[in-house]
Amino acid sequence: MPSMTSSDSAQRQSNHNTDVxxxxxxxxxxxxxxxxxxxxxxxxPIAAVEKVLLExxxxxxxxxxxxxxxxxxxxxxxxxxxxGGFCRNGGxxxxxxxxxxxxxxxxxxxxxxxxxxxxxQVGYAIRFxxxxxxxxxxKYMTDGLLLREALLDSYLSKYSVIIVDEAHERTVxxxxxxxxxxTVQKTRSQGVSDAVxxxxxxxxxxxxxxxxxxxxxxxxxxxxRGKKLSxxxxxxxxxxxxxxVFSEYFGGARAVHVQGRQYPVDILYTRQPETDYxxxxxxxxxxxxxxxxxxDVLVFLTGQEExxxxxxxxxxxxxxxxxxxRKLLTFPIFSSLPSEKQMKVFMPAPVGFRKVILATNIAxxxxxxxxxxxxxxxxxxxxxxxxxxxxxxxxxxxxxSKAQALQRSGRAGREGPGKCYRxxxxxxxDKLKDSTTPEIKRCNLSNVILHLKALGIDDIIGFDFIEQPxxxxxxxxxxxxxxxxxxxxxxxxxxxxxQKMARLPLDPIYSKALIIASQFNCLEEMLIVVAMLxxxxxxxxPREKLEESRIALKSFASPEGDHLTLLNVYRASxxxxxxxxxxxxxxxxxxxxxxxxxxxxxxxxxVKHARDIHSQIRRNAEQMGFHVTSCGDDLLPxxxxxxxxxxxxxxxxxxxxxxxxxxSGLTVQIHPSSVLFRMKPDCIIFDELVRTNxxxxxxxxxxxxxxxxxxxxxxxxxxx
DNA sequence: GAGCACTGC
Numbered sequence: 237m238p239s240m241t242s243s244d245s246a247q248r249q250s251n252h253n254t255d256v257x258x259x260x261x262x263x264x265x266x267x268x269x270x271x272x273x274x275x276x277x278x279x280x281p282i283a284a285v286e287k288v289l290l291e292x293x294x295x296x297x298x299x300x301x302x303x304x305x306x307x308x309x310x311x312x313x314x315x316x317x318x319x320g321g322f323c324r325n326g327g328x329x330x331x332x333x334x335x336x337x338x339x340x341x342x343x344x345x346x347x348x349x350x351x352x353x354x355x356x357q358v359g360y361a362i363r364f365x366x367x368x369x370x371x372x373x374x375k376y377m378t379d380g381l382l383l384r385e386a387l388l389d390s391y392l393s394k395y396s397v398i399i400v401d402e403a404h405e406r407t408v409x410x411x412x413x414x415x416x417x418x419t420v421q422k423t424r425s426q427g428v429s430d431a432v433x434x435x436x437x438x439x440x441x442x443x444x445x446x447x448x449x450x451x452x453x454x455x456x457x458x459x460x461r462g463k464k465l466s467x468x469x470x471x472x473x474x475x476x477x478x479x480x481v482f483s484e485y486f487g488g489a490r491a492v493h494v495q496g497r498q499y500p501v502d503i504l505y506t507r508q509p510e511t512d513y514x515x516x517x518x519x520x521x522x523x524x525x526x527x528x529x530x531x532d533v534l535v536f537l538t539g540q541e542e543x544x545x546x547x548x549x550x551x552x553x554x555x556x557x558x559x560x561x562r563k564l565l566t567f568p569i570f571s572s573l574p575s576e577k578q579m580k581v582f583m584p585a586p587v588g589f590r591k592v593i594l595a596t597n598i599a600x601x602x603x604x605x606x607x608x609x610x611x612x613x614x615x616x617x618x619x620x621x622x623x624x625x626x627x628x629x630x631x632x633x634x635x636x637s638k639a640q641a642l643q644r645s646g647r648a649g650r651e652g653p654g655k656c657y658r659x660x661x662x663x664x665x666d667k668l669k670d671s672t673t674p675e676i677k678r679c680n681l682s683n684v685i686l687h688l689k690a691l692g693i694d695d696i697i698g699f700d701f702i703e704q705p706x707x708x709x710x711x712x713x714x715x716x717x718x719x720x721x722x723x724x725x726x727x728x729x730x731x732x733x734x735q736k737m738a739r740l741p742l743d744p745i746y747s748k749a750l751i752i753a754s755q756f757n758c759l760e761e762m763l764i765v766v767a768m769l770x771x772x773x774x775x776x777x778p779r780e781k782l783e784e785s786r787i788a789l790k791s792f793a794s795p796e797g798d799h800l801t802l803l804n805v806y807r808a809s810x811x812x813x814x815x816x817x818x819x820x821x822x823x824x825x826x827x828x829x830x831x832x833x834x835x836x837x838x839x840x841x842x843v844k845h846a847r848d849i850h851s852q853i854r855r856n857a858e859q860m861g862f863h864v865t866s867c868g869d870d871l872l873p874x875x876x877x878x879x880x881x882x883x884x885x886x887x888x889x890x891x892x893x894x895x896x897x898x899x900s901g902l903t904v905q906i907h908p909s910s911v912l913f914r915m916k917p918d919c920i921i922f923d924e925l926v927r928t929n930x931x932x933x934x935x936x937x938x939x940x941x942x943x944x945x946x947x948x949x950x951x952x953x954x955x956x
Numbered sequence: 957g958a959g960c961a962c963t964g965c
Contacts, residue, residue: 335964407964539959
């Protein structure tokens with residue numbers, strides 16, 4: 237699957253200025269192609285109900301659209317609304333997606349269907365990338381991005397319609413957005429009288445913004461005071477057959493069902509429950525290979541370890557088959573797999589060969605692999621959970637939900653009729669939960685709370701969520717925010733600390749670290765550390781090259797800990813890139829950087845991501861008036877700032893070499909990947925606590941015990 | 957002396 241690069245986006249941005257050329261190109265476009273697009277649009281199931289849909293949207297403020305895969309709802313409905321006059325008076329139709337790739341690919345498709353250049357009437361916006369312009373009327377975006385926009389414009393006043401797509405996935409962002417939209421819709425329909433009440437908060441946000449963006453804020457304020465806000469239309473789109481939850485949440489909103497277009501998939505169950513689903517998976521793979529016609533196989537497993545062991549077992553058993561039957565190739569895919577290896581699943585198998593794709597959940601929604609005819613679903617999934625009492629978020633393996641099983645089997649019917657092998661008996665299916673527990677019920681809520689508070693929503697427990705999060709989880713997260721100084725004793729967002737933390741797109745602890753660092757002249761360094769902590773693992777150590785990777789790591793290692801080590805890695809990569817830039821083109825320099833990363837056992841995707849985050853938060857920090865200064869060679873202030881922000885994650889060495897986490901009282905161990913694994917300093921702070929065989933802490937720095945009482949007196953007092 | 961699903965700002 238083609239991935240976006242920043243150079244792509246730069247090119248697209250420059251396209252905005254070449255309308256004339258675009259027009260010429262469009263005029264020259266073959267008539268046949270346009271006709272083909274029109275034909276395709278008319279053939280979609282949703283086309284049959286275009287008039288009904290427009291009528292329903294005109295007559296109702298909120299509408300639920302239930303459409304299965306292939307209905308065309310995501311690409312067509314916004315076009316219908318645009319043609320139906322819903323963008324009159326300059327209103328924008330916003331469509332939110334849970335994933336970035338979806339926002340990009342759908343926007344591209346719709347721009348093509350409309351015959352316009354991407355970024356003009358049709359565009360998209362995701363983090364780090366805004367491909368929209370003043371003329372954009374249909375805007376695809378991630379739901380998280382719209383939530384961010386709401387912090388600057390709490391009425392979402394530029395949108396006439398907001399469509400929340402894939403609402404059935406129930407991500408945290410979707411759930412918070414639904415709650416917000418409900419409030420915004422109410423306020424906007426009440427019009428100008430109530431708007432005045434919120435002006436106070438607008439003004440407060442405005443204060444923060446004025447330094448860099450006074451005109452934008454002024455215009456929002458003017459909009460709110462001067463004119464009556466137009467009502468907001470909300471459309472919730474879901475693929476789940478049960479629209480009731482959404483309908484009830486929006487006061488009995490009407491629901492329209494749109495036919496999907498999928499090929500039939502035969503569902504096969506086992507007669508008996510399987511005791512070992514890995515073994516059952518293997519048997520099924522070979523059964524399909526020996527007995528079924530051509531077509532590739534997609535197997536859903538829970539994680540990297542399972543994928544690698546199934547792959548090994550398949551190759552062990554393959555030689556037992558007759559030579560003509562050995563034409564079977566396996567391809568693993570999971571998110572942490574380097575992208576060049578991920579790409580391989582998209583390549584067609586050589587003639588006569590059958591591809592077996594061993595995938596995690598990534599193949600459920602995030603990537604669509606062509607050629608799949610058979611799906612093997614053992615019915616298990618690995619999910620992150622949240623323990624409010626300890627704050628740990630352990631990963632556990634559980635049974636899938638019915639909705640998930642349906643989603644998986646649907647992967648076999650995209651190009652023709654298919655088969656799905658569920659490795660459990662049919663009566664087990666009936667016992668599965670209808671849908672997956674919404675993320676908001678199993679995650680840390682500190683960011684959600686910070687966000688809602690910044691939107692002026694103070695009563696979190698009383699907030700009208702579509703599904704209420706755990707009361708205890710809310711209270712725990714509020715406690716954390718209070719200890720970080722983001723909330724006052726009255727649970728109000730503090731000014732300026734809480735206000736500033738809410739504006740940064742980071743974990744609250746990281747935001748706090750930036751605020752403290754700005755006061756101790758080491759913001760330059762902290763911006764790098766926080767960016768590096770925000771991405772997936774920076775180092776990778778393939779089993780076969782363990783020793784080599786260890787030597788590579790040593791050249792960056794700091795005796796003070798992992799935070800300074802990450803700083804060293806970032807600086808080394810920057811230095812390499814700058815030197816390379818002097819003698820190479822930008823593309824060549826980036827390619828060289830990837831090579832440098834590989835040689836040093838560093839994940840180049842993570843470094844790229846960290847650089848993007850770094851430039852974003854650096855800009856944010858400057859906009860908020862922070863002084864980005866460096867502490868130079870003396871990194872003591874940086875370590876003190878780490879202690880002052882990560883004080884809740886402090887741990888003390890015990891006589892047996894394990895550590896005691898001070899706030900939770902848990903016994904923890906330094907993860908073997910840490911540079912401090914052997915050093916074992918007396919007092920440390922850590923970034924993260926993960927539970928596997930032990931309670932492991934990761935990303936650790938040595939600190940002085942006395943700093944805790946000095947820098948976090950709200951938590952620690954010196955004992956006599 | 958270890959292995960962590962997937963997203964997102």
